Amino acid sequence: MPDPLSRMSSLRDVASRIITDADVDSLLNGLIEQACRHGPWDLGAIMSVDIAHGDALVIARRDPSLLGRRLEDRWELATSPALVALQRNEPVYIRDARETTEFLGYRREAHERGYRTVLVLPMSSRDMQGRPMVLTVSARRIVDVSADDLAFMSMIVHLGAIAIDRAHHQRAQAAASAQLRRVLGVQSAMLQEVLAGGSMETLIEMLSDLLDASVLVIDFYGGAIFSSRSPDRGMYDLDAWRAVLDGPAGMRLREDVRELTTRNTQRRLAFEVSEGQKLSASVEPLSVDGEIVGALLSFGDGEHNDLRMLAIENAKFAVSVQLMRSVIRFRAETRTLTELFFEIVERRWRDANDVLERARRLGLSLTTPTRLLVVDYPHRPAASENRSAECNRVTAMLAAQQKLAVHTITVGEGLVCLLPLDGGTDESVANAAMTAFGRRLCSTLAPLLGREPILVLGDTFAGLEALAKEWERCWRMIKIARGMGKSGALSVPDLGPLPLLIGAADSPDVRAFMTGTIGPLIEYDQGHHTPYMETLSAYIRHGCRSQACADAMGLHVTTLRYRLSRISDLFGIDVETPERRFAVELALQLHKLVESRLPADQVT
Structure with missing residues (x-):
């Protein structure tokens, strides 16, 4: 039996030899060599245990006498002591493999390869695939293994496990360093590609x-x-x-x-x-x-x-x-087109030729027949996402599909499309194509905006002043549609006579008619905080029926009649005849339309 000093010297020799092997394969072979050299063992192997597939795989072997012979590299766990050693986490000692009845695979191979005693030791390390490993050593003669022998072999295996873990760590570090160098190299190339x-x-x-x-x-x-x-x-x-x-x-x-x-x-x-x-x-x-x-x-x-x-x-x-x-290209183009558009529709230009030349540089020809299409997005919270870029893209895509030329301009919470008429196409055919384009654009934008927008297709115009007037007409229709809760692709018949009335309300004659009919009443209400305007509107709205009007306003009928009497005495307004009633009702409707119009700064 070797003395403790000799075994300590052997362990030192094992450690010094194992630690010099940085490569995992060399390390495994060196571990088997040292285990056999410092013990009574002739053969050795290290096996990975693939529990999922029920196999033990030989990954390193020492057998000097049978180097030219093909040996078994795969063992079924059912016939191998490797799984037993791992499950118990202790060595498995087979005194005479030729006589064993528990591990029949070893019994057969012991006769073929000429060994007797087998010792299987579990290892605390794993292979490159993360599978547990065992070390197996065999002797050609029967060896009685004592507790000290087991402790000595276990120490050798433990030293080997430490070296294997170190090798795995070094390999992982080397792979990470190589990957980092590769990442940095690709990133540098990417930035150079962008800057170039x-x-x-x-x-x-x-x-x-x-x-x-x-x-x-x-x-x-x-x-x-x-x-x-x-x-x-x-x-x-x-x-x-x-x-x-x-x-x-x-x-x-x-x-x-x-x-x-x-x-x-x-x-x-x-x-x-x-x-x-x-x-x-x-x-x-x-x-x-x-x-x-x-x-x-x-x-x-x-x-x-x-x-x-x-x-x-x-x-x-x-x-x-x-x-x-x-982003920069879109913002620059959008800002330039938007500024030019509002300079035209707000009539802020001084030199028409200069404006037309600037438009031509942006690809617009405002002297040729063109139709105006205005899209008003549904109301959204102030913090909601800006969809202008996506709406522009959808508009350009649909126009290309229908082979229409389009110039898209972002206007606040909306979109303006200028659609030039092709001189080589029949005007009725071109107008039909533009109408179809408007309807399809409206339905396509609906999912993107959450619900259907308001879309108005204007008439044909040519020139700066004509564009300004057409914009005003389309914008009036959008404001009326907003007030009526309408959406979708709209035309004048969809909104009734309101666009005509609101357009007429801008003329001096109509304003004089409103002022002469109900002007004093409006001024009196504003100065004295009286409800005469509200009372007169409700009375006409209920067909000049006193009781129905009083019930709707929550008044006693006597109070209502008193107010109507005061309106007649103070302002000379009489609605008892059909002619006078129509004049007063028309003045009230025109006043309501004018007062409900949005200020111009809300457009942008």
Whole structure:
């Protein structure tokens, strides 16, 4: 029996030899070599235990006498003591493998390879796939193993486990360092691509290679979707995947992603490509000046470690810089067109030729026959998201589908479209196409805006003054539609005679008629805080029936008659004859229309 000093020296030798092996495979082979050299063992092996599949796999072996012979590398756990050693967390000692009745696999191989005693020791370390391991040593003769022998072998295995864990850690660090260098290299290349004015497609390809995943970028301003590759190549090739994104599924994806980026919850999207087929993606918002202008999607279930999150954050920066160009271009074009439009419709120009020349530089020809289309968005909370860019994109897309030229102008909470008439097309055909375009635009914007907007298609105009007048007419119709609770694509018949009346109310003759009929009554009410105007309106509204009017106003009929008497005495207003009643009712209606008109600053 070796003395304690000799065994301590052996352990020191084992430790010094094992620790010099940085490679895991060399380390495993060295551990078997040292275990055999410092004990009575002739053969050895290290096995990984694949519990899920019921196998023990040999991953390192020492057998000097049978190097040229093919040996068994896979053992069923039912015939191997490896699982027993792991479950009990203690060595399994087989004194004579040729005589064992418990482990028949060893009994058969012991005769083939000429060994007798077997010792199986569990290891506290795992292989590269995370499977537990055991060390097995065999002797060609029968060896009686004492408790000290077991303790000595267990110490060797423990030293080996420490070295294996160190090697795994070093390998993981080396892989992380290599990945970090790769990430930093790709990020540097991405930023160089952005600063050099490269394309979004090239940027997306770089990002897709970096994350090893299918990547999408959605541009909320430009409306484009940029894709690197299909997220499921078995389901779609690249062309089929891009066709999906260009179709209704792509429209749904834009809306779902836009809604998701406004929440502060976990940003994970289950995208329904078609019925029964869903793809999962992580969604990261892309911002410019604090405004969300797009989103970055990565498909799959990649590991969200710190390195991957660093790559995504830097990718978001690079893509946001790229999207900033779309934002700046849209804002500049919108601001310039909007300023020019309101300079015209508010008649603030001094030189008409100068305005026309500026319009021509922006692609507008205001001297050719053109139709005006005005869209008024539904009322939304002040903090709601600005949808102007998306509405502009939808408008341009529908106009292109119907082969119509369109110039889109953002006006506050609305949209103005200038639709030039093609000189080579019959006017009636062109007008029919524009009417159809207006109806389709209204229905397409409804889901985007939450409900149907108000849309008015004006008449043909040419010139600056004609544009200003047409704008005023369309805006009057929108204000009336707002008051009546109407929406959708509207025309003059849809609103009755009100647009004509409100247009006529601006003339001096009509204003003189209103002033002469009910002007003194209005001034008296304002100066004395009397209810005479309200009483007269209610009386006419109820067909000059005293009792019905008194009941509606919550008055005694005597009080009502007293007020009507005072109105007659003070202002000479008499509604007892049909002619006088019509004149007073018309004056009241015109006054109501004029007073209900919105101030001009609410347009912008």
